[in-house]
Amino acid sequence: MTDYSLEELLISRMAKEFRGNAMGVGATILSDLSARLAKALHVPDLFLTTGSRAAADCDVHAKALVDEWTLAASGRMNLSWQEMFHLIAHGKLQIWIGTVQLDQYGASNISVIGPWAKPKAQLVGARGVPDDLWGCDSLCYHIRRHNPRTIVAKVDFVCGRGNEDGGGPARPVRRAKPGLVVTDLGVFDFEGPGDSMRVVSLHPGVTLERVQEKTGFTVHAEGEIPVTPVPTAEELRLIREVIDPHGLRRLESNEGGDELLMDLWQRETGAPVEGRA
Amino acid sequence: MTDYSLEELLISRMAKEFRGNAMGVGATILSDLSARLAKALHVPDLFLTTGSRAAADCDVHAKALVDEWTLAASGRMNLSWQEMFHLIAHGKLQIWIGTVQLDQYGASNISVIGPWAKPKAQLVGARGVPDDLWGCDSLCYHIRRHNPRTIVAKVDFVCGRGNEDGGGPARPVRRAKPGLVVTDLGVFDFEGPGDSMRVVSLHPGVTLERVQEKTGFTVHAEGEIPVTPVPTAEELRLIREVIDPHGLRRLESNEGGDELLMDLWQRETGAPVEGRA
């Protein structure tokens, strides 16, 4: 068994969820890398819009901090945001959302912590999550640190709706259900009682007790819980040599921070960074 | 005084109505030539979309039966129809509509003659006239033959609305009023009693009696009626040498017909026409 990092495990697991002839949008580093891995491995007709709408439907390239410079050469279209939302309205979106809070029925929150009117912490705003809700079969999420502040009983602000209302009233167009969740501890879905969170697999070395301890509610677990499949040698080679040779995935690890950023920047641009910071 | 044809008189008169920083759309040969003349003469920033949306905002060129081949070189944008209708919604359209029927309150009809359910004559359909109504200050019309079947008391089908309802209910966006009308007899507007048709000028040699005789209702006329200004030497030069050297304007005259078409085609393409017709 080859050695691998947590990020590599996550990318490998996330990549398995993509199907072809639809968009795989890379809004975060891990989602972007997982879409690229999927396209490189088993979904050749995945439509990538990693980094820039202007370089949409591009080939698989090495991930960069500024992707447009590498993607433009193989990008097949300049996808307007209007057309992108038409594609989304037709269910042609697949996305792993990097959420800040996620609750037991799969609602997600990237907008505010605490009361919206005067937040304890203002995050980035709802962005496209309330829209993705109406353009995906399911919304998949990744969370960097699984703990009781991130995996909570109820989110402070609903950006992506969860299952607590049973999917809402019957409608001609079905809203996305919460799909898979990957964290630093395991893989989860919402097939527990009342469509609540359930353990799908635990990462190697992680116990159910640790998951329960790190979760803001009781996660449903049934039967023998499998271990999350570890990345294959081929997956690791693709991740390390093809899609992320610079190692941007480390930004999603404890290594992340300004120093790593500056180091990646220097590798990418070749230029020494000015000593301004 | 230079000699001129009726079509040249009309083009010269129509050209006077354009203002800058807006579209001058050439849906008919005369409207197209009049927009080109306006741009060549006194409205340099008129935005032409003659012939093809793909060659929009082009320079002034000689009119052709297939304009794309000549316009593409100077066309500044590929104007989508969606954006065109956004421009129209913002009042950025100026157009002379070649109508088939026009009535005393300025309603126009290019769709059907007789009852819509089973027409006496099916024309082309309402096309963009019901839309232009909501994107122009006023709708101007040209009619090739002024007679009681074309200038009628009431149109059979309203494509462009007239003034018979006083402009309709008060609304945040005002619909276009019927503007100028040019025919083979004169120039008209809708400033007569109850916003009905009024004589603005009569073409050289045309009498008011002839107009009344050729009109399906009594046209309002007041005071001394001016003669329509005849084209200047400079206008004639521009029409004959710059914008219509091949003489497409003759298609709007009694010369029009398949033979003239074939002759123009041969001049334009340089190729002899196959004897298929």
Added chain:
Amino acid sequence: MTKTITLAKALAAVVPGSSVAFGGGGIQRKPMAAARALATADVGDLTLVAMLGGPEVDLLIGAGKVRELQFAFVGFDAFGLAPHFRRAREAGSISVVEYSEATIIAAFEAGAKNLPFLPTRFGLDTDILTTPTAPFRKIACPFSGEELLAVPALRPDVAFIHANIADRHGNAVIIGDGYADPLLLQAAKTVFVTAEKIVDELPDDAATAGGTFLSRLWIDGVIEVPRGAGMTALYPDYRFDLSAVLEYQKRATDSEWFSAWIREQ
């Protein structure tokens, strides 16, 4: 994953009662090869959808394939009226739903957004609202109370669009006027693009770069059909065939001439 198919396979998607839409406008970039093939196929009772119909609509009416026509215009542009369309309307032998350009675009755009309707101001106060088949409803803006027109979505079953060039993945480029095709493409349930040429990779040159790009995500099949626009014009590949256009107009309603013409592909 190639999306290259045959015209026969594409036509198989059209079944009796289907609504079939055509791209292009008037006598520009009409999918004539597809329309002529459809005219000789064993399928009828069709609803045709075309913002700016031309000979493709006329020949299908002439071939007796059309039950209903949804349109804003049918004609041969500067070259006159459409003979079979005229005759059928004057005989009352087809049903029609009359739109304006902007209202049929709104209907396609609603389909493109996967919404049941879109509001518009275009068309208000005109007789397209008064026909017995008019699909529109007046609504009040929920904020301002302004009277607007609600246009229900059009979602044609099958759309045919002719393009200059396509790749094997299903991407295509229209170099000249795109007409309503980008929205029709997104509104239709199944989309076939006939193209003059199918290549491995679309060229990235000045000629195609200014054109309208149609993404493979909207397109179910691409078919290589040289001279696929028939007697209509395809910029910059060929001008229209003026003698053929004039001959069609003169002789189309002569049934002997017409049935020979329809088969001469």
Added chain:
Amino acid sequence: MTKTITLAKALAAVVPGSSVAFGGGGIQRKPMAAARALATADVGDLTLVAMLGGPEVDLLIGAGKVRELQFAFVGFDAFGLAPHFRRAREAGSISVVEYSEATIIAAFEAGAKNLPFLPTRFGLDTDILTTPTAPFRKIACPFSGEELLAVPALRPDVAFIHANIADRHGNAVIIGDGYADPLLLQAAKTVFVTAEKIVDELPDDAATAGGTFLSRLWIDGVIEVPRGAGMTALYPDYRFDLSAVLEYQKRATDSEWFSAWIREQ
């Protein structure tokens, strides 16, 4: 007819209480030169509008110019949160109207169509409908009865968009991602484009041909501002200035550093 003007003349269109919109997204193609000039102008009480706000929004909040922010996102993309925005929200010192991407695009699109609203499905069942400032209303489709969201038009008083290149007539080209700018352009009442370079005629080359063309008919003035996107990225002219971005995030809420930085243009 030239539309070339100065930045000072453009800024004069912004008056106290104006709503001012910015194009670009996050730390891509932000009209930073315009925003910094506005931050030092004698005008406040502004409503800012940005689908994806970045440092341009943050610095204007920091400069005390902002009464209300209408947005779907404010941040520095992969490089973290916006310091003044965070502080102002957590202090309750600005009013905000929270959209999602698709609902603010619908608001721009309604403006682009000169309509008072557009319907959408995006955003339903989420908390952007529950905030005290939410501008949305639920409506029923007049045909199907389906519950939809009505989004009222946004028509910002003044919009600033940064482009790669413009001509003296007022046409401009964005080479990279256009974001919501084409619709914002059409929705705003007055539009200024800052461009890296103003030329007599836009080049017709491969670099610009694949870009987003902005027509002079929508644009009131173009201003040549080299490095007009400041520390944000402008493809393909320059990458973002990563050290400057990181320094801003660290030090922006240090008022001494910030007031020196704001003036350093």
